[in-house]
Amino acid sequence: KEGSPILHDYIQEAKDGSAASYFQRDALLRDLMGLLSLSQNRHVLLVGPEGAGKRTLIYSLAQLLAEGKGPDNLRSVVEMSETALLENPLAAIRAAMRRASGGVLLVPNIERFFADRLRAKFPEQVNRELHKAILGNEQVVIGTTTPAAFEKLRQNRIIRENSNRLDVAAATLKETISILNFHKIRLELDYEIEVARDALETAATLANQYIKTIALPAGAVQLTNRACALVRMVSQDRVANLPEIKADGRLDSEDVTVAASQMTKIPLQKLSEDEQGKYANMVEHLHHRIIGQEEAVMAVSRAVKTARVGLRDRKRPIGSFLFLGPSGVGKTELAKALAEFMFGTEKAMMVLDMSEYQEEASVNRLIGAPPGYVGHEAGGQLTNFVRERPYTVVLFDEVEKAHTRVFDVLLQVMEEGRLTDSQGRTATFSDAVIIMTSNLGSQHMLVPVIGEVERQLVMENVRTFFRPEFLNRMDDVIMFHQLTGPQLGKILDLMLKKEVKLAAQQNIDLAITVEAKQWLLAKNDQPQYGARPLRRIIARYLREPLANFLLEQKRRTGNTLVIVDDEPDTPELDFQIRQEDDTA
Known part of the structure; x- marks a missing residue:
């Protein structure tokens, strides 16, 4: 077929019977077809988080068009091969333009061709070809992008004046279960195992709760495939058995939980235990490690338990605390105990020594250096860690020593629950606990019991140092007394x-x-x-x-x-x- 090495025509593949089947999200498909029915400026940007199903929406569109449904003036849905785009980008985009004439050109991650900070290193002629297509009406360009990248794309006049935004939200839990059930037979054939329906519900639930780097449904699909691979592996005679998985060739909920533990690095017993009973005994558990400091333990427990039952803003961190007290009284130990209690291990904690962040430029270590600076490709220490391990405790030790720009970053974390690094990638803190330690006012806490007088003296020190808007974003300021x-x-x-x-x-x-x-x-x-x-x-x-x-x-x-x-x-x-x- 013409252009087969460098592009895909999904309508043709559907007619040939070589295309896979895809679950159709009917409401989104109706909205998309409504935009494609416009007489002018039909170009569409699908905006949603990674894994929400933006490309799958286009594959579903191609299936409908192949069946003679949908707008009758679209005869192809074409996507460039990424390999061809790397080898000869100009030839690839020109071939795709020709094939997509009178049809749709799908451009994943369209920001690569527009947004300055996110643009890939294609020849300028490649970018101009796509720009001309969006200015014209010969092909309908459908691009995919993330919300963060769209904010930069919308600054481009060509995009702003000639395209329509269609939000593709993450699938709901109910939709995700339906999508997994849609793929049940394919999973059984691909892995040569039996798949229990309750295992698919468990996969959707665990992915929704614990896998935050990829949105639903992709997070659940990825988890299910990982679990199926484990079951298939232990069912093979020549492969060493995993004690947590039965070699019976059947995927059940317990197998999915094992795979979720491997993916999230959360210990298996923490995923399996009763959350309600666990948090009901939170104070007693923390006191197994924390001696004294009853007020501090109670304050942290109250805030965390309130968040765990859903009585909080879901976009903000589980808790944001300022721990005050002299050295050696248990501030860091309580942070470690909290990480172990909530996330199963002390390793689910990142410690940042703020004495190393006293210079203005040091904030780049947290979120990544700007383009053109050393370290840009590496990203930020903080954003990288939280993206890979969203269930975590982040400890900012001796926070008063940090530069004011670091406080701006912290303010955004506490208020919005997310940070965008220098490469446009978003780290979400909605499942993290933020703890800042400080010695401010510690001279007033060198007593076994902190009374109202000492508390007022400490808070005078704190209010003098921190901006009001910063203090107002904290869930609690917790004081640690001297140990007896x-x-x-x-x-x-x-x-x-x-x-x-x-x-x-x-x-x-x-x-x-x-x-x-x-x-x-x-x-x-x-x-x-x-x-x-x-x-x-x-x-x-x-x-x-x-x-x-x-x-x-x-x-x-x-x-x-x-x-x-x-x-x-x-x-x-x-x-x-x-x-x-x-x-x-």
Whole structure:
């Protein structure tokens, strides 16, 4: 066929029987055909998020036209091959123009030919050919683009005066389930498995809730294909089995959940557990890691639980908090505990040290450098992370040290829940928690209980530093008091439990006496720095001497029991050892 190496005519492919079948979104198709029935300026821009089904809408149009339905003056729906566009763009666009004469020319990501910041490096003649087509009426140009890119496209006079915008919203959950059921037979044939209908409902639900980088229905379709591939893989004899997936050749809801965990990096048990019961016990769970700071834990829990039941603006972050307090009182630890509780792992947290963002240009590290500057192609550290992992806690440590431009970025995150990087890609923060820490007013919080007087003094410091519109966007300003001696003792117990687990990995049962714990606690001669010195004390007086002690012992067999006690009148702990094999 003429031009077959460099273009596709979807009407011809539908007539030949070589085109795939597509689910038709009837309301959108009616709106599109209404615009195509105009006598002049029939060109259309389909505007919607990635994965909403803009190109599928055109494929559905081609199927209708092939059946003799729709506008009768459109005889082709043509798209250029991306390979041809890369190899010889001018020849590709001219061939497509000829084939699309009297029909439709589909141009995915049309901003590549117009918007200055988003334009691809095609020869200028290629861009002019498309511009002339939009100024004329020989072909109907249908372009696809995203809302962010459209904002730049609309600044072009040719686009603004000669085209019509048609919004293609993400599919609803109900529509997505219908689309997946439409593809059920194809999935079973492609993967040679059985697909349960409830698995498709689970895929739509999980994609809607957890996959934010791609809109519905594409996110659910991608998840379903990923799950089908896993089931097919474990059903093959020569492939190692996955314990979470049954090798029965049948896709069920549990298999979809495993695939969702792999895609989102959210642990499997967090996707499977009862959300209502989990958040009902949120305070108790956080207190497994956070000693004291009852007011802070309660304040965070209230805000998060309110958001989780849907009583918030869905476009804004789950919560935006300012944590105030002296060093070592648990501000960062509460952020880590929140990430682990909500998203299953501490790794679902990005920590940004604001002392590194004191220069005006440093904001480019967050959202990407402008075109022409070093680092433009890499994008921004913050936007990249949140796009890839939207379910996350973002911690801006010592936020008061940041440049004012960074506060402008934070203001947009808290108010609009999204950032657009230097390449026009949008990162959405609607499923993220924003936490800023600061030492502002910490001199007034060096008390075990923060009263109304101390609170007013702290807030005077805060209001003096932050702009009113910035403070008004926060869900809560949370104050952390100085830790008491008993609280430091409980924190030491938690830290020592980690040391015991670390030793157990080396077949060492570590037993630490109460006297040894008191001895270690007494070594903290800087209680004003909270729990932070305890890590140094454990490393210096427990971990390092224990390592030296074990290295001096004879070769060990079986589990080793090490008893740690305080040695009276000496500046170090006493270690005693015995083999469990000897005492059995």
